[in-house]
Amino acid sequence: MPLRGRIQWSLLATTLVSGILAFVFAARGDVRPDDPSVIGSTTTTSTTTTTVYTAPVRYVVQRGDTLYSIAETFRVDMRALMDLNDITDPDRVEAGWELVMPPATGFVAIAPSTTMKP
Numbered sequence: 001m002p003l004r005g006r007i008q009w010s011l012l013a014t015t016l017v018s019g020i021l022a023f024v025f026a027a028r029g030d031v032r033p034d035d036p037s038v039i040g041s042t043t044t045t046s047t048t049t050t051t052v053y054t055a056p057v058r059y060v061v062q063r064g065d066t067l068y069s070i071a072e073t074f075r076v077d078m079r080a081l082m083d084l085n086d087i088t089d090p091d092r093v094e095a096g097w098e099l100v101m102p103p104a105t106g107f108v109a110i111a112p113s114t115t116m117k118p
Helices: 006-028 067-074 078-084
Strands: 058-060 098-100
Touching: 067 078
Parallel strands: none
Antiparallel strands: 058 098
16 A cells, blocks of 8 residues: 555654664663663562571479469460470479470471472
8 A cells, every 4th residue: 555645654754763763772772771761670589587596485383383374374385385395294294393485376396397399
């Protein structure tokens, strides 16, 4: 289809000039990264691991204490308290024993994970 009107000729001229300018600037490398006409993306990933050591809370069992009352006082899971202190019978806790309290969340880290990635 031949070009007939002034608008079609001006659109063709604008397209050709824009293409030539884009080619020239791309070849020279004059495009700056802060130029808003440049479209691209930058991804920055930062990994920070912070480990804070907190000394374990220790409690010396007093006369009349039960494992249940100690767990309730410190708001910890009784099972975690038993596991951490190698107690097999929850009814047998003697005065003078020093118990290590698990973290308040009830999570007790025993060993690093041995799970392998698939």
